[in-house]
Amino acid sequence: MKKVNTGAWEYLQRFEPAVWTKAYFSHGPKVDNITNNMCEVWNAKIVEYRGKPILTMCKDLRCYLMRKMATHKRKLEACSGLLAPVQQKKLDKFIKPSANKWRAIWARDNDRVLFEVYRENHKVGVNLHQRTCTCNVWQLTGMPCRHAVAAMYKIRLKPEEFVHKWLTMQSIRDTYKHCIKPVNSEEYWIPSTAVPCDPPPIKRPTCCPKMKRKFDPVEKEMHLNKAKKTFEVRDGLRGGRVVASAPQNF
Numbered sequence: 001m002k003k004v005n006t007g008a009w010e011y012l013q014r015f016e017p018a019v020w021t022k023a024y025f026s027h028g029p030k031v032d033n034i035t036n037n038m039c040e041v042w043n044a045k046i047v048e049y050r051g052k053p054i055l056t057m058c059k060d061l062r063c064y065l066m067r068k069m070a071t072h073k074r075k076l077e078a079c080s081g082l083l084a085p086v087q088q089k090k091l092d093k094f095i096k097p098s099a100n101k102w103r104a105i106w107a108r109d110n111d112r113v114l115f116e117v118y119r120e121n122h123k124v125g126v127n128l129h130q131r132t133c134t135c136n137v138w139q140l141t142g143m144p145c146r147h148a149v150a151a152m153y154k155i156r157l158k159p160e161e162f163v164h165k166w167l168t169m170q171s172i173r174d175t176y177k178h179c180i181k182p183v184n185s186e187e188y189w190i191p192s193t194a195v196p197c198d199p200p201p202i203k204r205p206t207c208c209p210k211m212k213r214k215f216d217p218v219e220k221e222m223h224l225n226k227a228k229k230t231f232e233v234r235d236g237l238r239g240g241r242v243v244a245s246a247p248q249n250f
Contacts, residue, residue: 100150
């Protein structure tokens, strides 16, 4: 990267390698990418709730989560396979077909778990017992890579049996086996003898509240570093005189 773009290399050196390159990703989450999709989806869903009073907002969010979990549970009833539908599709459509292009050689170990998988001049090592591969994809995603699948085909094993348990339907069912308990309205609450809490004073700002999100320091720096250029509009009927000039960011 340093040879291709020195500026990009210097910029990325300011961050830990574990946040931008797969070679340093943790093997714990079983995810090979870093995105904030869950945060974006959640923020999009709570737009209609976050402007309400705190108790009303919490009540509406709780009801929304109850409806969402109920919808997901109904969909889970139609899934009968070992893997989640998305993971099964990934395994059948992308990994298994590409595994047929690789050849596996058994290393003659007693446990029959070590294989050398090759294709032309490319070679990698696979350990079926430790569930590892030199390409690091199996460790990152929890899904057997094409090299591991080629080794499994060599001894007639099913790749579905080597998928990490977090990607199975049983783990998804365990996630949704819990439920959000119903909450009674205030008229059915049990009276308490504790000292009541006074609400905090309401301070209304003199101006309209800001709805824009706070920018990250890195984003502010990117905006400041944008090149500023000017454009000019000339009128041919007036002897080429400049009639407009303004800065513009590109």
